[in-house]
Amino acid sequence: MSLAAFPSTVHVRAPGKINVYLGVGARHDDGYHALATVFQAVSLYEDVFATASDSFSVSVSGSEDASDVPLDDRNLAMRAAKMLAAATGFTGGVHLDIRKSVPVAGGMGGGSADAAAALVACDALWGTALSIQELHELAARLGADVPFALHGGTAVGTGRGDQLNPALAHGRFDWVLVTSEQGLSTPAVYGRLDRHRAAGAALADDPPLSLEVPVPVLQALRAGDAHSLAASMFNDLEVAALLERPDLDETLGAGLASGALSGIVSGSGPTVAFLCETPESAQYLQREMQAAGRTALHVHGPVPGARIISV
Numbered sequence: 674m675s676l677a678a679f680p681s682t683v684h685v686r687a688p689g690k691i692n693v694y695l696g697v698g699a700r701h702d703d704g705y706h707a708l709a710t711v712f713q714a715v716s717l718y719e720d721v722f723a724t725a726s727d728s729f730s731v732s733v734s735g736s737e738d739a740s741d742v743p744l745d746d747r748n749l750a751m752r753a754a755k756m757l758a759a760a761t762g763f764t765g766g767v768h769l770d771i772r773k774s775v776p777v778a779g780g781m782g783g784g785s786a787d788a789a790a791a792l793v794a795c796d797a798l799w800g801t802a803l804s805i806q807e808l809h810e811l812a813a814r815l816g817a818d819v820p821f822a823l824h825g826g827t828a829v830g831t832g833r834g835d836q837l838n839p840a841l842a843h844g845r846f847d848w849v850l851v852t853s854e855q856g857l858s859t860p861a862v863y864g865r866l867d868r869h870r871a872a873g874a875a876l877a878d879d880p881p882l883s884l885e886v887p888v889p890v891l892q893a894l895r896a897g898d899a900h901s902l903a904a905s906m907f908n909d910l911e912v913a914a915l916l917e918r919p920d921l922d923e924t925l926g927a928g929l930a931s932g933a934l935s936g937i938v939s940g941s942g943p944t945v946a947f948l949c950e951t952p953e954s955a956q957y958l959q960r961e962m963q964a965a966g967r968t969a970l971h972v973h974g975p976v977p978g979a980r981i982i983s984v
C-alpha cells in the first residue's frame with residue numbers, strides 16, 4: 674500500500690438517539706438492567722475528526738457546553754481509540770477533535786455517538802479494516818448504547834440494549850427536543866428507578882416479568898404512523914427522571930398544550946422529546962417552546978449511523 678493510502682485526518686459523523694420505547698427489567702449482578710428498547714437515530718450529530726498522532730489526545734468543542742466533558746481516559750471516544758489500538762496491535766496514536774451538537778448528559782447518547790465515531794474514524798485512519806461485526810463487538814464493550822450509534826436507523830435493543838435487531842420504519846418522524854442546561858447522570862436515574870420500585874411506590878412500576886417491545890410500537894413504526902406511535906411510546910425511566918427533575922413535568926405539559934402528539938423523556942433524561950404530526954407542526958412547537966424561554970430543537974428520524982464524511 675502506498676503512503677497516500679493512509680489519510681492524515683478522517684471525519685466521521687454519528688447521530689444522537691431517542692428511545693421511543695424503553696422497558697427496564699430487573700437489575701443484574703453486574704449493575705446493568707435488562708432492557709427492551711426501540712432506538713431511533715435523529716438528525717442531531719456528533720462530528721469527530723481523527724488526526725494521526727504519536728500519542729492519544731482529545732479536544733471538545735461545539736454548540737453544546739463541553740466544559741463537563743472529560744479529556745482523559747474517562748472520555749468514551751478516547752477509550753474507543755485505545756481499545757481499537759489494543760485489539761488490532763496498532764502502536765501509534767490519534768488526536769480526536771470532537772464537535773458536539775448532542776446535549777451533554779442529556780439522555781440522547783452523545784458520548785456513545787462519540788465512541789462509535791471514534792471507532793470508525795480510527796479504523797479508517799489506521800487502515801485496521803475491521804469488519805462491522807468486529808466493530809460492533811468493541812462498541813458493546815464500550816457501553817450499552819454504542820452499538821446503536823454505529824448502526825443508526827431504527828432498531829430494537831435487548832440485553833443491556835446492545836443486542837440489536839433492525840426495526841422496519843417507514844417515512845420520517847418529526848421530533849422537537851427540549852434540552853436542559855443541567856444534565857442527569859444515567860446511573861443515578863437507574864438507581865432512582867430501583868429505589869422507587871423497591872419502595873413499592875406503585876405496583877404498576879414493578880419490573881416486568883417478561884421484557885418485550887409491545888407490538889403496537891413496532892406496527893406504528895412500520896406504518897410510519899405518528900399518531901399510533903404517539904399513543905404507544907413509553908419510557909420506564911421517565912418516572913425516575915421526573916423524581917430527579919420535577920420541572921420536566923411542566924415541560925411535558927407545555928409541549929402537549931402547544932400541539933405535540935405526545936412527549937417522552939429521552940432515555941435517562943433530562944431531554945424531553947415531543948413527537949409531532951408534520952414538519953410544520955414541529956416548527957410551530959419549536960417556536961412556542963423557544964418563546965417560553967426553553968431551548969428547543971427540531972429534528973427528524975430515522976437517520977443513518979456512524980459514517981465517514983471525508984478522509
Ligand code: C5P
Pocket residue numbers: 704705706707708815816817818832833834859860861863
Ligand atoms: O453502558 P453505559 O456506560 O452507557 O451505561 C451507563 C450506566 O447506565 C451504567 O453504568 C448503568 O448504571 C446504567 N445502565 C443500566 N442498564 C443498562 C444500561 C445502562 O443499569 N441496560
